[in-house]
Amino acid sequence: MKVLVVGASGTIGARVVKSLAKGHQVTVIVRHQHLVERFEKLGVKAHYVDIETELEKVIEQGVSGQDAVICAATAGVDGEPTEIELLDRTVALKTIDAAKKARVRHFVLLSAYGADRPNQFKKEMYPFYAAKNAAEEQIEHSGLTYTIICPVDIVDGEGRGLIEADEDLKDVKEATISETDVASILVAAVDNRAVFNRRLEVKEGKTALNEALGGDEAVGSVKDNRQVKKQLPRYN
Numbered sequence: 001m002k003v004l005v006v007g008a009s010g011t012i013g014a015r016v017v018k019s020l021a022k023g024h025q026v027t028v029i030v031r032h033q034h035l036v037e038r039f040e041k042l043g044v045k046a047h048y049v050d051i052e053t054e055l056e057k058v059i060e061q062g063v064s065g066q067d068a069v070i071c072a073a074t075a076g077v078d079g080e081p082t083e084i085e086l087l088d089r090t091v092a093l094k095t096i097d098a099a100k101k102a103r104v105r106h107f108v109l110l111s112a113y114g115a116d117r118p119n120q121f122k123k124e125m126y127p128f129y130a131a132k133n134a135a136e137e138q139i140e141h142s143g144l145t146y147t148i149i150c151p152v153d154i155v156d157g158e159g160r161g162l163i164e165a166d167e168d169l170k171d172v173k174e175a176t177i178s179e180t181d182v183a184s185i186l187v188a189a190v191d192n193r194a195v196f197n198r199r200l201e202v203k204e205g206k207t208a209l210n211e212a213l214g215g216d217e218a219v220g221s222v223k224d225n226r227q228v229k230k231q232l233p234r235y236n
Contacts, residue, residue, distance in 0.1 A: 002066045004029070025045075063099050075088055096138045106144075149185055152169070154177060161208060164205030188209060
């Protein structure tokens with residue numbers, strides 16, 4: 001399968017790429033020139049994009065010919081407003097539009113728990129959740145086959161590969177999920193028909209990841225993802 005990963009220079013995206021590269025033809029889009037060679041050493045095709053001048057053009061080039069797209073680009077809830085607007089809204093929306101034009105078979109979007117209710121958040125957090133909400137609405141009305149993954153608070157460190165996934169997750173107060181498990185979920189979703197056209201909220205739980213998602217064994221395991229060294233910037 002040919003898979004484009006947008007947001008590959010973030011810690012979650014980097015884990016996704018390393019897992020997928022073991023069994024798929026992976027392409028990434030990065031905005032840091034020095035990362036091109038690093039990804040190419042993994043056997044990954046890398047497109048460099050100048051955000052200011054050629055974002056839409058490079059995204060369309062990257063999406064062309066792909067079977068699936070994973071959009072993991074994010075500035076995070078604590079990101080600068082300009083970065084949130086760029087990564088969580090503009091990049092996501094342009095990637096969805098390009099995927100629709102290219103008739104991509106499956107689009108996996110990294111969103112956030114609560115993005116369906118952005119107005120509940122305080123002023124300083126609202127831009128992040130509003131941007132995620134816009135991306136969710138865009139993909140849901142795009143006509144594409146999609147999966148939206150909405151993690152609760154994401155924490156550093158290794159995951160256990162045990163999660164809970166539901167379209168309406170309960171008991172989320174103080175709930176967390178590791179970056180490692182989020183990456184594994186995104187990888188597992190790529191060719192798992194059980195999650196097609198679904199919006200899933202996820203947190204650490206007691207059920208094996210693949211069982212929780214209702215599908216077969218993921219392409220890349222949590223153990224595989226743990227080997228990714230955090231040498232890349234946290235957010236792309």
